[in-house]
Amino acid sequence: MKLKTLLLFAVLCCSFLLVKAQDKSWKEHNRWIWGPSVGYQYQSGNFLKVSGWGLFAPNDFQYMKIDAGANFSWMENQTTVVPEVGFTYYLNDFVLFPFVKAELTPYTITPKVGASLFSIVDLGIGYGFDYNTKKNFKPIDGFTVSVGVNIPLNFHLY
Structure with missing residues (x-):
């Protein structure tokens, strides 16, 4: 019961932040968009990726994202949590944004x-x-494929 109440409270707080962000004029908005993200990565094994991120625009056509979180895995008959920081550079602001990214853990750079x-x-x-x-x-190296969903909490339309 406590978990349901806490989850409902978190959803209401997030929705309040989204509605409140739309009330401000453009000049009052913080230039950062931030929120949580969740994803999947395969790199010598399966990882669930959970992180928090911040995105800003140095100009009208490029974006940079900084994120920090943890990778969760079940390998070698044990649960493992690997901390990670990442930096993403989005090259465009059209519908499909190409990007380059670097991820750093205590064991791997990707x-x-x-x-x-x-x-x-x-x-x-x-x-x-x-x-x-x-x-x-085991070593965490080699080719990697990933998919992630970034959930903006303070996104504004103008």
Whole structure:
């Protein structure tokens, strides 16, 4: 029962933030859009990716996103959580945004390229380089494929 109440409270707070963001004039808006994201990545195994992110526009045609989160996996008969930070550079502001991305964990650096639908749904491919193999774990390296959904919490239409 407590979980349902907490979830309902979180949904109401998020919806209040979305409605409140539309009340401000353009000059009052923060230039950052932020929110949570969830995704899937295959890189020497399956990972559930959960993170928080912030997106800003250095000009009218390019966007940069910074994210930090965790990758969850079940490998070698154990649950593993791997922290991660990432930086994404979106090259365009049309419907399909091409991007380049770099992800860094304590064990791997992974450059990626891909495409994003309005920077909400990201599809990426890349190659991970293992530089510090996790103890009692297999190396996390090689080709990677990922899909992620970014949920903007303070998006505004103007």
